Structures are given as structure tokens and as C-alpha cells.
Amino acid sequence: SSHEYKLNFKKSKEMCLSYIQDAMLQKQWKKAAEFLTFYMESLEKDFAREYLSPSEMIWRIGTEILCHHSHSSMKEFNSFTEQMKSLGVKRYLKVCLEHTFHLLCNGLLDEAYQNLSLSESWRSGDQTVIQDKEMKLIKAYRGLMDYYKWSKQKNILLEHGQDGFEDLSVEQEMHGCFRKAAVNLKEIIKIPGVWDLFVKCYVDLLEFYGDHNEARQVLNEYAYNSKFPTNPNAHVYLYQFLKRHGESKKSLVSALKILHDVVPSHELMIDFNIMLQKSKKRKRRRLGLEVIFAVLDYAGWKENVKAWSCLARQLKQIVISEKHLDWIKQEWNSRKDWWPAFHFSRYSAKRNWQENECLSYEKALVAGILLGKDCKYFKYVSHQGCKAQVKRFRILKKFVNKHNPVYLRISG
């Protein structure tokens, strides 16, 4: 430290702030609170020109302390937040929003809803225009909460329906919530952004009331509008919707194709491969192979039996038919340098055999086809399998031996 013996207001508050920061980093909440009390008077001298004004600092720091301090309560938090709201007009809606989140995190849904409604009705000259974004968010979250209410009421009705009761008031309320929710949810998802939860809820509402067209349009927009950021989930939602409604294979495939391009390791790729394998169209089967190979490029799938079995099945089918071996060659070309070490080492052979026989079976089949009968993996596993007198391994051995020339053609 510089051991300065001068001091002015600004400098002393800067120092105070650094003590607060240290205390917070060390999770010493009492100490942080103590120094914060000394920082408070900087509110009386608000340097509006600075990037982070004292009132914003106090809001953020105070919130942090109140969240973590053992003696603080929801009541304290609320009263603090109310004071923060009155401190800065420019930040009013932001504070309201964060307050809402906090209430939600603490399970105080009614209070959160009330808070949102109050905030929605706030008006303050040109600030209302400036804080337009926050206002939109507030409306969106209220829409979400309306959806949640709707959902609860729907469940009540369904229960009652089962019991044979009818409840008109609940039903009316439910429809009311739907209307309120729909309006706000629709608005927010127009703005380019990531609105996964909002989209899902909105689509849920639309589906329930039978407006499938609108739902499809919404999902298409969300997935395909270039103004929106790339979002794998958008495609997942669209796919799921299409599947639910029994849409054509073509549309399902195109939805999942994009997902494959964006997230090759997505779990839906397994379903995708299965769908594509079955297809009569050559192009689709080709794509299926590409898809499943791509999945297994990722470490997360290394020990996934299902994935390996998909690949194994497709490879086996190709080998038997003796058609389109070039497909395998193409896919294997870029992988032959690293897949052996990645998947088919002797070490993994041992481990797979010990831990998961099915896995080792599938992998052995793939290894046998791609690397031939002399590869480490296949040799070890098939040997172990035959030794253990597991029937399928004997069959496997025979199969690979029979089709060994294929390997030669692939690798050549």
C-alpha cells in the first residue's frame, strides 16, 4: 500500500469499497456488512458520471450480503430492495426484475407475481421509454407466471374431471390466465433472442387450445429465422412438435438435420440414425451413417452401448449387402488415424470386456469390420468371449473372419 496520509471523500470510499470486496471474496459477510455501513454515505454524494454509481454498487453488494448472511431474512431483503428502488429511477425496473427472481428462487410465487404486476404499471416520464427492454422482460415473466397458474388450474380441472366434478370458476380462471399469458409470451418471442422456456410454454398453451398452426409457425420462426441466434433447442422443440403431430418424415428429417449440423453429439442423433437407417432412400441411409459416426467422435458417447449398436448394425448391414462399401471408406478415411487409439486400444478392450460385455460386443463388431480380424480390440474381446463360451462371440468371430476382405478394401 502506498501509505498515503492524505485523504478525501472519494478516496476513502474507494478504500472502503476494496475492503468490502475483500471481505466478500473471503465470504466474511459480517465484515462486508460492517464496511458497507461506512460506504453508505457515498449515496449523499452520487457521482452520476462514473460508470458504476454508488447506488448501483450498494444495490449489488447489499443484495449479495443479504443473500449469504446467516441472519438476514426475506423481510430484510424486501425492505432493502424497496429502498433500492426508490434510490435510482434509471434502474427501477432492473431492480424490480431482480427482486422478482429472488422471490421466485425462494419459492414466494405470489409475492413475485404481485411484484411483477406492480412493476408493470410503473410509469415515469421518459424513463419508461428508456427502460423499455426491462419492461418487456417484466411482461414476459408475468406471462410465464400466468402460464404457470394456468397449468396448475389445468391440472386441478383434469383431476376433478376424473372424479366427475365440474368446476366452472376454475375453468374460467384458467382461460383468463391463458389469455394473459399468451399475449405476453407471444410478444417476447418476437424479439430475436434465446427464449426457450417462453417458447415451450407458449407452444404448450397453443397446443392445448388446438391452435397447431400458430404453434408450428412459432416454432419455425424460432428455429429458422436468421435474426435469432443459433439455438439447438429450437430445432429440438420443433422436432418434438412435429413428431407429436405425426408430421412427414421429410420435415422430421430436415429438422434433425440442422440439429446434426449444429450439435453432432446431441442425444437425438441416435433416434435420427435409427430413423434414417430404416429409410428406403439411399441419401438418407447415407446420412444416417454420417450421423452415427459423428456421434461417436465425442468422448461422451464412448461407452454408450446404444450408439455402438446403431453403428454396428448399419455397418453389418452394409457389409452383408456388399453395396456402398465406399460409404464406409469415406467415413473411415478421416477417422482411421485416431479412432483406433481413441476407441480400440487394448486397454479399452480389457476394460470394456470387464465392465460391459454388451458394449464390448458391439465395439468388437465395429472394430472387426473397420480394422480387420487382427486388430487388438477384436482379437482380445473375441478371444475372451469365446473362452467364456458366449455364443454370440463365436458367431461374431466367424462373421468377421468371413468378411475380412472387406476390411482390406476399406483400408486400402
Added chain:
Amino acid sequence: RDFNERCAQCSEVNWGLTDGGRFYCRSCHNVTERTTEVVNTDFVCNSRIHTICKGLKNQEKTDGSCEWYVCEGFQLILKKQAEALEALGVCPQMKDEVLCNFWRRYLQKTKQAYWNTSAGENVKALPVCDSSTDVDSEPERPSPLQLLSLSESEGNLQTDSSFASSISKVSESTSVCSGSVDGSLYLMKNRKEKLRMTMPMTLSFCYMALLWLREPMTLSDLLRFVVEGHIPYLNVFQDFPEKMKLYGLDLKIFRVESWPVYEEVHNKMLELAAFLDLPRFPDITDSCFLHPDMLCMKYLMEANLPDELHNWTCRVVKKIRIGEVDFLTLVPGNKSTQNVKYDVLAAAVIVVVLKLLFLLDDHYEWLLSDFAEGRNKNNKEGGPYFDFEKWYKVIKCSLDMKQKKLDEERAKYLWRCEKVLFYSDKMKSKVLKRRQTVVNLQNQFGKLSGSVLPAEKPNPSSFQLSWSEENTDGSCFHGHSLKGVLQEKRGLLTAKNPDYWLCTVKLCNEKTCGHRAHYREVDFPQSYHFVIRLFSFLLRIQPSYIHDEVCVIEHKLFNKKLCKKPKYNTGLGK
């Protein structure tokens, strides 16, 4: 009030004061030509000393406020400060005579009071009664609006535009801009004059009075007491009477938002002394507290150094003749007299002595320590030899602790008080509301602070560090002997250390570069830094000030050698 003559007309002794400051007989209303020169240090609304435009009345306004002048405010402050000093043990003369007279003289010199009524030069009085055309005659006069915007963006609770509009409505009368009558005028008119009264200048006045009386309080002591809250300075306006309303531009004058700076207070004091045409101050002789011999003794004790070092400090003082009366005594206006900072001087002398005896090159002093330690272990007779290393450890520990505490206090320093100030009536409610919010938040988080007691104001003490020889842990070094670092040569005790290194080969010209020398941590040995740091802490001033003084002393000490050849070697006639 002390006027005891009989009235010419009715022979009664029953005098009162007119608005014009003249005595009049209450019995027969005969007005005399005698004006009073007595300044009642109590603020009394109805007695006006200086002549002002007839337009102004001195009655209380309907809202309970009254008219007051900026200098009256300062007068009150000085009075409070003097009382506080008295409570600290300063003699009462300070308040009743010395400071009072200095202040009166200041008022006279700045023509704020004590006008002869006939002089009539006081046209520069307030535009309240004059038309605003008078204002135009002054060149380059910034408007109140400009003045306000030049300050830091205080109280940004209202947007600038609305604030501006509230001020622009009062173009004629400036009294709305400040609670005091002449607040805006004060700031505007005197901008070019150097000796406009300011808050730091009140401390210059105090120090000047202390120096005149040769009180045992250095400037660093005074400023430390101010920071610790023993002398009114921060928020002293709280003590103004209710009817003296403070707002608007008064804030710029009376509200303090920084600690007083040693250099600034000291320099202003010198300017002030010259401005007031004061004669030579009372002599600082070797029996005065401020004399280097005395102060060195005090600082040696406080720094826990052996008493024997005092011989050496006295020798240095004598050799370079800084103990002489003519050197130490202030002669105002004489630029050639050293601008002597007694505390810094004494501290620097000690540093030089330590360098003489211990070299402080991060090497030799530790060798000496080893020697002392060895000797102390084996031979307990005759008391311990002073062991630099041991001293270093003890002091470092205390110093670090105190420094840490001080740093925390700085971070916790509170600048605002209960009495809230604001720029205008429009801001009033917002400022009050803000204050209420602050208090609420302080309470809320105060409760979460755990059982932390509010920091107690330390008792005012001249000594910040104290060491007692009764401590059995041997942490007091006062009685230790310097035998380990001295040797006898030709009947004289000299230092074993044959070398000396100068802090700087050449002193800078203060006028061109502001300092006599430049202190950078990378350039000097750690032991030197440590010693500088110690005194820097005790005096609460920047290390560079002490370093500067050390350089000056060294150059005086080794003057002959320096003039002769560039080599530096032992100095004192050892």
C-alpha cells in the same frame, strides 16, 4: 460594552451600538462618533461591526434565520478550535489574546471589518442593495451558476437543467444562493486573492498562534488531532447557531471533504504571517519544545530508540547550526529564512544519525546486530547493547499493526453528519430523503455487522507509540547502550561505521521541480525505507518530505566535502 465614558449630553453611562457600529446613549439617544473596535467573539445577531449598505436590516427574518457573514462563520469556527485546544492543554492566552488578535488583524487587513464609516470604500458590498449593474463592473466574474457547476457534481439528485433554472430566477439577489449574506460574493470576489479564508486556513491560524506561544504541539500533532476528531474541523458547522442557516455556496466554503494537508497548512501559515505584517515571532530557544534537541528526544522515545542517541542528534544539530535561534525563529516575510518544519527537521536528524551509526545499507546494520546479539548472550553485565535487528522486529510489528488499523480507519471514515446541507430549497427535500435512506441502510447493515462496537475516539495523546522499561520482554530499547557501535578514538567516541552514503549527490531547485530531492522506493536500501516509513507514520506525512529534509541536512553536514570532491566519505570530525 467596555465603553465607560459619560454621555456628553446626559452624563449617563448607558451605551448601546447602532447598526453603523457607533455608540449611542440609550437614555438620550445621542449618537457618538466613536466606533467600537471590540469584536465580541460571540456571535450576536444585533451587533454589526462593519458598515454596510443601509438597505440591510439586522433583524431576524420571519423564518427564524438571520443574516450572517462568512467571516462571522469562520470566527465561530476559530473560537471552537481554540476552545478545543485549550481543552487539550494549550494555555488560555491562545484563545483570548493571540488567536483573537491575529483574527482581528486579518479582518482589518482584508477590509472585511473595522471600516471607518467615512471611508466609504465599501462599495464592494453586496448586490442585495445595489443594482446588478454594479456587479458588471467587475471583470471576469463567474456567475453563481458557473461557480456551482465548477464544483464536483455534488448532490446530483436533481438534473442539472432544473437546478439551473431555479438559480437563474434569482439574478438580482444573490442571497438565495447562500445562507450567508456574502457567500457568493465571497467566492467570486476573492478568487484572485490568495488569502481568502478557507477551512484549512483556520488550522493555519491555529498553528500560527501555537507557534507564537511556543506551545508544545507541532503541526503534525495538530493535524493528527484534527483527523482524530479532537479539534473541530470536519462538520464544525454543526455548532453554528440555529438561526445561521447554511446552504448553497456556503457549502463550498464550509464543508470539508478532505483531510488537511501538512504542506498546504504550513505554507498558508507563512503567507498569513507575512500578510498580517507580523513581527519576528518569539524566539525558539533550546529550552523550547520545538527546538530540535527537544523534539529529537521526544521522537527517540517514541521510536523506541536508545536515549544515548540523543547525544548524537545534539551533535549533528550543533554541527550544522540548526539549533540556533535565528535559524529556528520565524520571521514573516523573510524569504531567505528557512521555512522550518520543526517536526520534519527533528525526524530527519534522527534518520541521519542512524545512517551515521548504522550505515543502513542493508548489510552493515545487520552485522552490527549480530555482534550485539552475540555480546548480549554472553555478557549480561552493564546492560544490553542495542541490537538493531531486535529493534527492527519490535518496531515493524507495532508499526504494521498500527498502519493496518489506520488504513481501516481511513476506509471507515465518515464525512457526513446529522446536520444536512443542501444547495437550495428545491434540493432540500431530496437531500433529506437521501439522508434518511442512508441512515436506514446504515442501521440495517449495522445490525448484520455482528457485535461490532463503534470505533471509540482515541484519547488525545502526544505519543502514538509508547514503550515501558518495565516490560520484561525486553521490548523497550531506551536504556540500551550504543557501545556496540561506537569506538574510542583519541579520547572521543566515534562511530565504528566508517562510511556514509548520501541520499542524493545534488539537491534540486525547489522552484523548478517542487522538491529538493526525489524519493523512489527502488533507489534506496530497505532499512532506510523502513526508518523513513516509521517517521512518516508518526508524523502522518508523505515519506518524501522527510527524505527531502534528510537530503538537505546531509548536504549541510558534508558541505565541505561535497564542495571539494565528488567522493563521499566520513563526515563528522570523528
